[in-house]
Amino acid sequence: GLVLVAVPLIAEVRVDGTSGDLDVLIVDEATGMPRQRLRLPHAMDDDAIRLSAISFDTAPYRLGTDRLAFGVKRDWAGSSRPNPFSDTT
Numbered sequence: 001g002l003v004l005v006a007v008p009l010i011a012e013v014r015v016d017g018t019s020g021d022l023d024v025l026i027v028d029e030a031t032g033m034p035r036q037r038l039r040l041p042h043a044m045d046d047d048a049i050r051l052s053a054i055s056f057d058t059a060p061y062r063l064g065t066d067r068l069a070f071g072v073k074r075d076w077a078g079s080s081r082p083n084p085f086s087d088t089t
Contacts, residue, residue, distance in 0.1 A: 002035065003027045004056050006072065008044050020044035022054070024072055043074070049085060052077040 005027055010020035022043035026036040044051060057071030078085030 001029050003029050004070065006054050006056070010044060017047035018044060022072070040072070049076050049078050051075070
C-alpha cells in the first residue's frame, strides 16, 4: 500500500556539473498522498564524476523492534577512458 518516490530537484545545470537536492517520499498508493518526506540536500550535485542512477535498496534494515528502514543508492561514473571510475553509495 506504500510507494517509494525519488524526485530530483535540480537547482542549476552548468557546463561542468549539476547541483540540486533529492526529495524522497513515501506515498500512500490508494490516495496518492505523501505519508513521509525527506529532503537530501546536495544529493544531486555532480561534476567530473557524474551521477548516473538513483535507486532504492528495499532490504528490510531493522532499526529497532518496530522500525524498518530502506536505502537510497546513487551510482557514480567517470568518463575518463584511461582512468575509468564507478562507485555506488
